[in-house]
Structure formats: C-alpha cells, structure tokens
Amino acid sequence: MSVQTSRRQFLVGSGALAIGFTLAGPATSAAAAAAASNGLVRVEAVGAPANTTQSWLVLTKKGITVYSGKVELGTGVQTALAQMVVEELRLGVADVDWVQGDTLLSVSQGGTTGSKSIQNGGIQLQQAAATAFQELSHRAAAHFKVTPDQLVAQDGRFSLATRSGHSSGHTVTYKDLLKSGVTVLPLDQTVPLMAANKYVVVGTNVPRVDLPAKMDATFRFLHDVTVPGMLHGRVVRPTGRNSTQPVISNLDRAKAIEGFVDVVQHDRFIGVVATSEWAASVAASPKSGISVSWTTGPKMIAQADLPAAVRDPANHYRSVVEIDDGVAPILATADQVLNSQYFSPFHMHGGMGASTAVADVRRAPDPATGIQATIWSGTQNVTALAGAIAPLLGLAPAAVRVIYVEASGCYGHNGADDCAADAAVLSQAVGKPVRVQWTRQDEHAWEPLGGAQAHDMQGAVGPDGIIAWSHLNYAPTANSRPVDGTPGTLLAGTLMGKLPAPLPSSSVDSSGRNAPVTYDFPQRVEARLLKSFVTTGPTSAAPASPLTYLIPRTTALRSLGGFSNSFANESFFDELAHAGGHDPLELRIASLPDPRAVAVCEALRDVWRTRPPGGDGTGAGVAFHQYEVVNAYVATYAEVRVDPDTGKVTVTRVVVAHDCGLIVNPDGLRNQIEGNVVQGVGRTLKEEVFYTDDRVTSVAWQTSSFNPGPQYEVLRFNEVPAIETILINHTDKPPLGAGEPAIGTIGGAIGNAIFAAIGKRIRTLPFTPDRVKAALTG
Numbered sequence: 001m002s003v004q005t006s007r008r009q010f011l012v013g014s015g016a017l018a019i020g021f022t023l024a025g026p027a028t029s030a031a032a033a034a035a036a037s038n039g040l041v042r043v044e045a046v047g048a049p050a051n052t053t054q055s056w057l058v059l060t061k062k063g064i065t066v067y068s069g070k071v072e073l074g075t076g077v078q079t080a081l082a083q084m085v086v087e088e089l090r091l092g093v094a095d096v097d098w099v100q101g102d103t104l105l106s107v108s109q110g111g112t113t114g115s116k117s118i119q120n121g122g123i124q125l126q127q128a129a130a131t132a133f134q135e136l137s138h139r140a141a142a143h144f145k146v147t148p149d150q151l152v153a154q155d156g157r158f159s160l161a162t163r164s165g166h167s168s169g170h171t172v173t174y175k176d177l178l179k180s181g182v183t184v185l186p187l188d189q190t191v192p193l194m195a196a197n198k199y200v201v202v203g204t205n206v207p208r209v210d211l212p213a214k215m216d217a218t219f220r221f222l223h224d225v226t227v228p229g230m231l232h233g234r235v236v237r238p239t240g241r242n243s244t245q246p247v248i249s250n251l252d253r254a255k256a257i258e259g260f261v262d263v264v265q266h267d268r269f270i271g272v273v274a275t276s277e278w279a280a281s282v283a284a285s286p287k288s289g290i291s292v293s294w295t296t297g298p299k300m301i302a303q304a305d306l307p308a309a310v311r312d313p314a315n316h317y318r319s320v321v322e323i324d325d326g327v328a329p330i331l332a333t334a335d336q337v338l339n340s341q342y343f344s345p346f347h348m349h350g351g352m353g354a355s356t357a358v359a360d361v362r363r364a365p366d367p368a369t370g371i372q373a374t375i376w377s378g379t380q381n382v383t384a385l386a387g388a389i390a391p392l393l394g395l396a397p398a399a400v401r402v403i404y405v406e407a408s409g410c411y412g413h414n415g416a417d418d419c420a421a422d423a424a425v426l427s428q429a430v431g432k433p434v435r436v437q438w439t440r441q442d443e444h445a446w447e448p449l450g451g452a453q454a455h456d457m458q459g460a461v462g463p464d465g466i467i468a469w470s471h472l473n474y475a476p477t478a479n480s481r482p483v484d485g486t487p488g489t490l491l492a493g494t495l496m497g498k499l500p501a502p503l504p505s506s507s508v509d510s511s512g513r514n515a516p517v518t519y520d521f522p523q524r525v526e527a528r529l530l531k532s533f534v535t536t537g538p539t540s541a542a543p544a545s546p547l548t549y550l551i552p553r554t555t556a557l558r559s560l561g562g563f564s565n566s567f568a569n570e571s572f573f574d575e576l577a578h579a580g581g582h583d584p585l586e587l588r589i590a591s592l593p594d595p596r597a598v599a600v601c602e603a604l605r606d607v608w609r610t611r612p613p614g615g616d617g618t619g620a621g622v623a624f625h626q627y628e629v630v631n632a633y634v635a636t637y638a639e640v641r642v643d644p645d646t647g648k649v650t651v652t653r654v655v656v657a658h659d660c661g662l663i664v665n666p667d668g669l670r671n672q673i674e675g676n677v678v679q680g681v682g683r684t685l686k687e688e689v690f691y692t693d694d695r696v697t698s699v700a701w702q703t704s705s706f707n708p709g710p711q712y713e714v715l716r717f718n719e720v721p722a723i724e725t726i727l728i729n730h731t732d733k734p735p736l737g738a739g740e741p742a743i744g745t746i747g748g749a750i751g752n753a754i755f756a757a758i759g760k761r762i763r764t765l766p767f768t769p770d771r772v773k774a775a776l777t778g
Helices: 007-011 028-038 077-089 117-144 174-180 211-215 251-255 277-284 303-309 328-333 382-393 416-430 440-446 491-495 562-579 584-591 595-602 605-609 666-685 741-758 769-777
Strands: 016-019 040-044 057-060 063-068 096-100 151-154 157-161 167-173 182-186 231-236 244-249 260-266 269-274 291-295 316-324 337-344 356-361 373-377 400-404 434-437 453-462 465-475 523-530 618-626 633-642 649-659 722-727
Touching: 016 117, 057 117, 057 174, 063 077, 063 117, 077 096, 077 117, 117 151, 117 157, 117 167, 117 174, 117 182, 157 174, 167 174, 231 277, 231 416, 244 260, 251 260, 260 277, 260 416, 269 277, 269 416, 303 337, 328 453, 328 465, 337 562, 356 416, 373 382, 373 416, 382 400, 382 416, 382 491, 416 434, 416 491, 453 562, 465 562, 465 584, 562 584, 562 618, 562 666, 562 741, 584 595, 584 618, 595 618, 595 633, 595 649, 618 741, 633 741, 649 666, 649 741, 666 722, 666 741, 741 769
Parallel strands: 016 040, 040 182, 063 096, 231 434, 373 400, 465 523, 649 722
Antiparallel strands: 016 057, 057 063, 151 157, 157 167, 231 269, 244 291, 260 269, 316 523, 337 453, 356 373, 356 434, 453 465, 618 633, 633 649
C-alpha cells in the first residue's frame, strides 16, 4: 500500500539517511534543524532541481522507505525490487516500507512496462541503496577509526572484521550512525554493487510482501480509495468511435434523481456527477436519466475484411525495412521455397476488475506544494499520465500530482489512464473530488486494444536446414499510451476534440517487436505500418481533424507485437523444418549461434524425446524466441488433444525453459511464467475482439440475452494445463525481465502441436473449434 506521509513529516524528529529529496516549503528551517540534530544523509537524482521533493530511498531508525518509480501491478515486482535494495544495505525485506508511483515523491523511472522493472528499475534502486550503504560505511569507519574495507555489515550494524572476514563482536548500529550529521548525496552510478556470490536475499524465495493483506481482504486497492467530499461520476459514451454531434435530452428527468449534481459536457465528452455511484448510474442511463442522440460517423474497416485490408497499401502510411541480408537471390533460386500467411485478431487486456480512478481538482493550487490536481490511478506511468492530463485541464505539469494505487492487473495499457482523465475532467467541472468506476461494458468497449496483425512469410529450406527467410509484417501501432503534453492520447481528450499523437515512424519496439529472429540464417524483415485513423495525407502519420478511426484504437498489450510476430515466426519455422525433413527442436538447436539460446532449447530435449507420437488427435510442439532479440531466452513445449468431432483443442501440458539472467526470486519468476502461459493459451485458443461498423460488440465475458452475439471468451480455471518450468540461473549475468518473454512462444508451440496431432496447419488465431473443424474437413 502506498504511504501518504510526506517525507518532511517522516524525517522531522528522527535520524535519517535519505537519497534524493530536499526539505523545502513551509517549516523548512524547523525541519532542517530537527534533521540536522538527528542526522541525515540524502542521495538525490542526478541533475535534480534544488527544491525537488523526489527521493530514491530514506533510512531512519524505523527502517527503510523506498520511493520506487516502478509499481506493483500484481506481478510481485515490489518483493523482488525490495530484495535488490536490502541486499545492498545488508538488511532484510521486512525492514522496507514502500512508496511507489507518486509524481511528488518518487523519482520517475518511466513506465512499469516491457519487462523492464527488474532489468532497469531494479538496477537504479540497487545503485541508490549502494550509495546509501557507502555513506554508512564511511561513517562506521570514522566511528572505529579504520578504513571501510576493515568492516563487515549485517542486520543493520557494522562490525570490525577479523582476519577471516567475520565480525569481531565490536559493533555500531545503523541507527547510531544516522545521528552523526546531515549528508546530501546524488545517486552514484559508479558505486560498487555487492558481488553476486555474496548474495543472501537475492536468489531466494522471499514470500510476496503484498499477498497477506490481499488474502485476508485488508489490502487497500484503488477501488477502495475515498477522499472527503467525494462525488461519483459516470461518462455517457458515443454510440460509436466516430459518432458526432451529441444532443442531450431528458435533463429534467435526471435532475429529479436523488443525489444528482450535474451534467458535464465538453464537445463529445458527456458525464454525469452525483453523490453516489447508484445515482450517477441511474442519471446516466437512457432509460431513467439523460438521453443522448448521436449522428452516426464513418464506419471502420469491416472485421471480415481485416486480413486483406491490413495488406492494402492504401491503408499504410509507412514501410520500414528492419533487416535485409540480401535473401532475394537465394529465395529466387532455391529448390524448396515455402510461402505462408498468418493472422492474429484484436485482443483485449480483459482485466477482471474494470478501471477506476479518483481525482481532486481544486479551484486554486495548494500554497505549499503548488499542486492543484491530485489523481489516484492504476496507471503504469504516473509521469506520462500527469503530463497528458495537465494540458487537458489547462494546468501546468507541476500542478498535477498522480499517485499510483494498485488496481486490477493490466497486462499493458488498459483503461486506467482514460478512466483517470474522465475523473479529472468531471472533478474540475464540479469543483469537488470525483470517483469514476467503469462498467464491464465500458472496459470491453472502450479500452485500447492489442492490435490485429498479418504476416507474409517466405523461406527456403535444404538438407542442412533453413537457408533464407523473409517476414513481411502488417500492423497498427502497438503503443498509444499517454504522451506528455498531448491530451489527445487520452480518450477524454479525443472526445473533447483533441488529436492524438502522430503515429510512430518505426515499429521496432512496437508492433515489430520480435519480428526478426535470432537464428543463424539470412533474413529480411519489413514492416508495413497501418493507419489507425485517417491522416492528413497518404503517407502522413499525423491525425486529420476531426479524428476518424479506421480500426479500433490500439496500444500496448503484453509483449506488444511480439505475441503475433513470434506466433508467425515459430509456426513457419516448424513448416520449414517438416518440409525439409528436420526434427523441429534439433533444427532450432542447430540454427542458434548463442549458447544461452541453445541451452534453453536443449533443456527441452528429454521431454521432447518422450512426446506423443502424434497423428491420433494428440501431439506436441515447440517454439523458441529471445525476447526483443536481445533479452530473456525462452523455449516452450506444449502438448494438445484435439477432439475430431467438435474441433475443440485442449492444451494438456506446457513446459517452459527460461533464462532471464540472474534470478532475483525463483518463486516469483515461476509465477510470472505461469501467468504468461495461462494468458498465452487464452489468446491462442479463445480470445478475439468482435466489432461492427464503428463500435466493439464483445462487451461482456459470455453471450446472453442482454449481450447477444459472440463475446470475449477467456480461459477458465478448469482449462489451465499442467505447467512446468525449467529455470536457468546466471549469477554472473544481469537480471532480465520476465513479465512478457514467455507469452510469445505459446501460440507457436500450440499451433505446432496441433499440426502434430491432426496433420493440419492453422494459421489464423484463435484456434477455435470452428477453425479446427474447417481444417479437418477442408
């Protein structure tokens, strides 16, 4: 849970060592005097302004408070980061208090995205802790009148070292050392970190620090946040993405509802504010409150036309060649050349809890902090959200404070930021705090989606393996997150007439993620970037006004384009292997030049050699990729059972071999891998967004009389396969992220297993019973 106490309150009257803050504002002199009398060491962000309130960490006699820019999204990262911090301080995880994702207090570490929390954020926090420890060791050395290398530290105390390196029994505690004066330090990126062979906490199964409160229902989620005087809001959405010219009627009916406060309208943004969630809901309903009529706008590209439309040059704004090893002559002259096309649909994040936010936008800024808008959100990036909301409200960025509070897990850029903007606009309009909680229909219909992608694959194979490879990828952007200074990157902003940011000029770390392969054969990889909306010209990336969507709004979903790209790559690799008479696993091993890549594939040899023979409705497949072609290595084995009568595919077993360098918490790593597998199986077998004209129609979990037609199916608990993990630890290597790498291998492994089971290759996701039956009878 986020700690809301200010650092000034935290430090006054207690000895402390802090990294990255200033005692600024009213009562500064009194606070500084109190800190000076008790002792203070400060380590600040490099280049931080003189009056910054942002810290890395603070040590007091009560323990450590870490101010993390990376946030706990339900993945266990708080525990792992805490392990990395306390290892450098020679303390225990129990000593850590955690403040996360607060633009006023935490140093910005960017978004909690892309499997980078441990890989990047963890190293920064380690350096902050090591900076603090270095200062403590100098103080201890002065206390004993020795040099720091003559000391050992453990459990919050320094001791004189014996010749054998053990404690002599003469000790001084961190608490006592903190009383010896005030020191202000910048984070030192060159400070030596502890050697991995001396780790005591890192590499162990420290229990998740957030789970006990979640298990006994005392955890304070975002949905539990209340502030004094808080009202409730509900936004009335357009009937379609491109609907215009709203006309409100039945306002008197809404005003008669007990608790009704106001109707807020800014262009196409319409919201109702009331004193209770129920009153807001009733007032926003066309059956009992206001009615809004809309003018139907242009239709989006028809869903049935997507495979062809995404390949149509008229819908592209840019082509990017990522790699070209000159494969054209080889493909033109090779004896055995294969061509295949693959397709993945739009996917939802599908969080089990809908988005929620609370905003308190005041008429004037706080005289002490300058803050005028405070927003509690489950965002992945508090800094970017504050930067996008500020111009939406007409405020300076420094006047907006965003505080992260854990919400429902997001797996990427879901509706959290948009919901926060809804609450902020409504709060500013009524001058009081407003809570907005989306409905399930809001979430499904309006959250930004993982984009549909198409792939044209061509490859040549010979007796010795694959000799040439070509991948042409068609995809929209996989990242439309909030952008600092661009309010149109928020849903409320677009409804208020603001334009989103221009489409990206490159797909390398977006929809093109993992389009290249790391196998040792020549390849050509090209991306054709798809327009999400009408632009100002045929090759322009800038949105035209008024904003007109061509496809549903797309963004970052777990692994971004890596899921679809790796599905196509690993399925096509399997096709080439079978066409050339090669064992699919052994050909991967022979084609990989990196020993770590080879090792994860070799880790599957035993299970591969005992796989089902296939051809009888049961089969096994494998897939490999190196995440983002430079990070974690993953090889996956999957077994399936295919019902020939119904076409239903059941995944019965998944084995994942995983190398993400140094393992910080093995149990947490397994949790992450298992989560990747479960979501990956769901996206492979079931998940698909349905839409028509200019609106999403899959707005619930399952079909009913209230929501006819296909809805958004997800994997159920009784469909989760047996999952095994093989962890390869490298204590001599830096830690790499594990939140996303494994999911990219799931689609290919399952598709290859289906081919082994029934001898038919299915190239369109998801592998629904209808598609499998069509393959069996086709």
